[in-house]
Structures are given as structure tokens and as C-alpha cells.
Amino acid sequence: MRALARMMCAAVICGSLVCGALGAGVASAQPTAMGCTSGQLPNAxxxxxxxxxxxxxAESGAIYTLQSRNRNGEVDAVDLKGKALLVDAPKHQxxxxxxxxxxxxxxxxxxxKWAVDAQDTRTSVLVLRGQVAVRRPAGNGQVVLGPGQGVDVDPGAGPLIVKRWPQPRVDALLARLGQ
Structure with missing residues (x-):
């Protein structure tokens, strides 16, 4: 786990359960339509x-929808509503x-590379390597996180406060993703 923590990762923990779950098979045709192949890891x-x-x-039972914002059929965004995702998106000019x-x-x-985990009332983002910009959907208050920094975003309008995540919190999330 610590080896993965040295890779480029960020963890996002968020709230509200709304859309279909790829992990549960609700949107099983979506990966193929978005140019993806799917497989199963030992931890489901x-x-x-x-x-x-x-x-x-995607953690077993994760609730999310793949997006192609520029409509070219390549995944360039994910709408996450529940559980955890680990995303590795390489840089493209x-x-x-x-x-x-x-x-x-x-x-x-x-x-x-970062992980995203949906909870009921908040979104938390953790960067292990690289940088991630985090803001509320309304656009108020943005922070840019660097390695080891995290932020908890609740539905309120208070300031976004950057903190360091303790290693047990990082390890627990990555373990749920089989990492």
C-alpha cells in the first residue's frame, strides 16, 4: 500500500446516491460504448x-456514470454518486x-491518478502525487492540493481547508480498491 501511496494519486470522498452503478451492472453497456474494456479484480x-x-x-457497488464531454467517445469525466473510484488519467496535450x-x-x-469515494454528506480529496484543483460545483472557493494534502468539502459555503491525511486513512481507502 505504501508503494501505491508513492504513485500519483488523489482521493475524493463525496456524497449522495443518485445514478446507476457500473459495479453492480446497472450501466453495464456503458463501458463498451465509451471505448472501455472491463474486468474484475480479486476483491470484486x-x-x-x-x-x-x-x-x-471502481469499488464493488460504486455508483457513477462515464462522460465524454467533447463527444468523441473517449472518457474524460466521471459523475460519481456513491462509493470509491481510482482514476488514472494520463496527460494529453x-x-x-x-x-x-x-x-x-x-x-x-x-x-x-486519484481515488474518489462517495459518502452521504461530504466530498474529500487527497493528493498523493501531482496536483488536483478542487472546488464546489457553484464555483466558490477553489484550492489546489499537492502531495499529501487533502480537503473535506461539505454542502455548506464555508472555506475549503487544506489538511494532511494520516496514513491509516489513505491506506483504508486504497485497500477498498484492492490497492
């Missing part, structure tokens, strides 16, 4: 390998940032 997590080099590991959107936050990054 689903792994998607998509065109453009994007890899997404001239492309939009890869985004993970949750009810409380938008985490945008260009060429890094």
Missing part, C-alpha cells in the same frame, strides 16, 4: 481500461482536464 472491484489511456478501478464531479465538489486534474 471492477477495472475499466479506456481509449486514450484512462484506467478506472491540448485536451481538457479529466474531472470527477460529485454533489459537493469537482476535482480536476491533468495527467495524474
Amino acid at each position: 472491484a471492477q477495472i475499466l481500461r479506456c481509449r486514450g489511456g484512462v484506467t478506472i478501478v 491540448g485536451r481538457n482536464r479529466f474531472e470527477v464531479t460529485t454533489p459537493q465538489a469537482i476535482a480536476a486534474v491533468r495527467g495524474t
Whole structure:
């Protein structure tokens, strides 16, 4: 686990359960339509390998929808509503940032790897390597996180406060993703 913590990662923990779950098979045709192949990991997590080099590991039962904002059929965003995702989105010249959107936050990054976990009332983002910009959907208050920094985003309008995540919190999230 500590070896993975040295890789480019960010963890986003967010809230509200709304859309279909790829991990549960509700949106099982979506990966193929988005140019992805899917497989299963030993801990029941689903792994998607998509065109453009994007890899997404979804915790069993994760609730999310893949997006192609520029409508070219390549995944460039994920709308997450529940549980955890680990996203590896390589840097591409001239492309939009890869985004993970949750009810409380938008985490945008260009060429890094991060995890996203949906809870009932908050979104938390942790960067292990690289940088991730985090803001509320309304656009108020943005922070840019560096390695080891995290932020908890609740539905309120208070300031976003950057903190360091303790290693047990990082390890627990990554373990749920089979990492």
C-alpha cells in the first residue's frame, strides 16, 4: 500500500446516491460504448481500461456514470454518486482536464491518478502525487492540493481547508480498491 501511496494519486470522498452503478451492472453497456474494456479484480472491484489511456478501478457497488464531454467517445469525466473510484488519467496535450464531479465538489486534474469515494454528506480529496484543483460545483472557493494534502468539502459555503491525511486513512481507502 505504501508503494501505491508513492504513485500519483488523489482521493475524493463525496456524497449522495443518485445514478446507476457500473459495479453492480446497472450501466453495464456503458463501458463498451465509451471505448472501455472491463474486468474484475480479486476483491470484486471492477477495472475499466479506456481509449486514450484512462484506467478506472471502481469499488464493488460504486455508483457513477462515464462522460465524454467533447463527444468523441473517449472518457474524460466521471459523475460519481456513491462509493470509491481510482482514476488514472494520463496527460494529453491540448485536451481538457479529466474531472470527477460529485454533489459537493469537482476535482480536476491533468495527467495524474486519484481515488474518489462517495459518502452521504461530504466530498474529500487527497493528493498523493501531482496536483488536483478542487472546488464546489457553484464555483466558490477553489484550492489546489499537492502531495499529501487533502480537503473535506461539505454542502455548506464555508472555506475549503487544506489538511494532511494520516496514513491509516489513505491506506483504508486504497485497500477498498484492492490497492
